[in-house]
Amino acid sequence: MDVIERYINELMEKSTPDRPVWNIEKILQGEKAGWNYIDGCMIKAILEMYSITKDSKYLEFADTFIDYRVKEDGSIEGYDVEELNIDNVNAGKTLFELYDLTGKEKYRKAIDLVYSQIEKMPRTKEGNFWHKNIYPNQVWLDGLYMCQPFYMEYEARFNDRKKCEDIYSQFANITKHMRDSETGLYYHAYDSSREMFWCDKVTGLSQNFWLRALGWYSMALLDTMDKDNHKEQAELHQMKEAFQSLIDAMLKYQDPSGMWYQVVNLGGMDKNYLETSGSAIFSYAILKGVRLGYLPESYAEYGKKAFEGICKTYLHMEEGNMSLGGICLVAGLGGKDRRDGTFQYYMSEPVVKDDAKGVGPFLLAYTEMKRCGWEYQS
Known part of the structure; x- marks a missing residue:
């Protein structure tokens, strides 16, 4: 077993559904975990580990973790549809895989429950889901990853693709309203x-290009395309073009280390730093994009370089255990603390170790590296 798998196993051994060691936000708040996108990211990655290793411990852990929350009638402890928070859809992605692997009918019922939130989400005048009910009329790049791959998988599997046009139009709106034509990046x-x-006040846009949001969006494009079972769709070709052009734009800003900066286009600015979660997401997105045929084979070297850069920069032994650093804990806009989206704001958020927003994407990227036959070299 290599050192990265040992690291993941250590995190799993220390975690329970109520107190996973990778949910640093809940640990700092002194709260139980509940149903949230952070654990969803991690369980999705653990299921991907099962997919490539067929080691039953990964499936057993994921099943136990999600089973703990999902009741026999399909209700989910700690999840309130009426909160209308797009982040809460993300953990629902694990339910499809677990339903297929375990046959538990309660997972199928829970899928319907999560889908019922999508049917209730308020929308902007352009037709995109609000990020949360508490953030009216706002679209955040993060939210496309949290919701759209789940939405597409449901449509493709259970709803005869009846609402796929809605999904594609929401992505088209992002390109129209949030893409910067000069850099090719998205606000x-x-x-x-x-x-x-x-x-x-003219464009409605926030000020900066935040790495992890761009990463979430690249995964939103990639994973949504992957879930559509009608590959000849004209809209799918537009998404493929959007995905490749985003990757091309990001490659202009890739640091010699292989990583990217927290605020992507301002690498030389004081306090800006190479950030793990977004770099890991782009490593995964590039490698998976190559594997699925959405990117040329030659791009794989950029994904590998990103992953190896993270390992060299932030994966270290501490007190006998592996630890992954350089992870931005959280970043958003508005709210009670009036987050203003300035460069200084993105520099002010805590940088932590071993949080699932970094570890989950790092593990996803690792599974793609494994598919390439890569071995860890410390």
């Missing part, structure tokens, strides 16, 4: 009402 968020203090 973190968009306020359709132009009312929020953090947005440009």
Whole structure:
């Protein structure tokens, strides 16, 4: 077993559904975990580990973790549909895989419950889901990853693709309203009402290009395309073009280390730092994009370089255990603390170790590296 698998096993051994060691936000708040996108990221990655290793411990851990929350009637402890928080859809992605692998009918019922939130989500005037009910008229790049791959998988599997046009149009709106034509990058968020203090009153856009949001969006494009079972769709070709052009734009900013900066296009600015979670996401997105045929084979070297750069920069032994550092804990806009989206704001958020927002994507990238026959070299 290599050192990365040992690291993941250590995290699993120390975690329970109520207190997973990778959910640093809940640990700092002194709260139980509940149903949240952070654990969803990690369990999805652990299921991917099962997919490539066929080691039953990964499936058993994931099943135990999600089973603990999902009741026999399909209700989910700690999940309230009426909260209308797009982040809460993300953990629902694990239910499809677990339903297929275990046959537990309660997972199928829980899938329907999560889908019922999608049917209730309020929308901007352009037709995109609000990020959360508490953030009216706002679209954040993060939210496309949290929801759209689940939405597409449900449509493809259970709803005869009836609402696929809605999914594709939401992505088209992102390209239209949030992409910067000069850099090819996407701004973190968009306020359709132009009312929020953090947005440009003409464009509705936030100020900066945040790495992890761009990463979530690249995964949203990639994973949504992967879930559509009608590959000849014209809209799918547009998404493929959007995905490749985003990767091309990001490669212009890839640091010699292989990683990317927290605020992507301002690498030389004081306090800006090479950030793990977004770099891991792009490693995964590039490698998986090559594997699925959405990117040329030659791009794989950039994904491998990113992964190896993370290992060299931030994967270290501490007190006898492996630890992954350089992870931005959280970043958003608005809210009670009036996050304004300035460069200084993105530098002010805590940088932590071993949080699932970094570890989950790192593990996903590792599974793609394994598919390439890569071995860890310390």
